[in-house]
Amino acid sequence: MKLIISPHNLTLTEAIEDHVRSRIEKLEHIDGNAIDAQVTLEHDKTKAPEKAFKCAILLRMPGPDLYAEDHEDNLYAAIDLVTKKVQAQIRKVHSKQKAKNHSEAARLKDEQQAAFLCPEGGLRLSEPWAI
Numbered sequence: 359m360k361l362i363i364s365p366h367n368l369t370l371t372e373a374i375e376d377h378v379r380s381r382i383e384k385l386e387h388i389d390g391n392a393i394d395a396q397v398t399l400e401h402d403k404t405k406a407p408e409k410a411f412k413c414a415i416l417l418r419m420p421g422p423d424l425y426a427e428d429h430e431d432n433l434y435a436a437i438d439l440v441t442k443k444v445q446a447q448i449r450k451v452h453s454k455q456k457a458k459n460h461s462e463a464a465r466l467k468d469e470q471q472a473a474f475l476c477p478e479g480g481l482r483l484s485e486p487w488a489i
Contacts, residue, residue, distance in 0.1 A: 359386050360394035368401040368433070377434060381441040385417065389448045393418045399433065407431055413440045417448075424448065 414427035426443035
């Protein structure tokens, strides 16, 4: 996965970069289909101190892209919390896909069972298990 880190009004230290990379690797472990991740780190001195740091992640994937952002008083906390938000979105997408697959399988199973039944509700004699 390609990682793009964009700092605004702060210096990107090696520690911050390592922290971001470790969190993105966890996201990549959850969903390996991600194409790239764009992380924006921002320090806004004009905002309240408890919302001075902002971290936003845009995760490009096949299908809908995932985006989350968080404002905190600590940059590391913002990175952690925005990563948790993206993890929740990934899990939601996966559960929707699983539910869709399960409902399609159930529909096909019902159609197959209905094809083996006669209109009167009895079994067809041509089926080997009906004897």
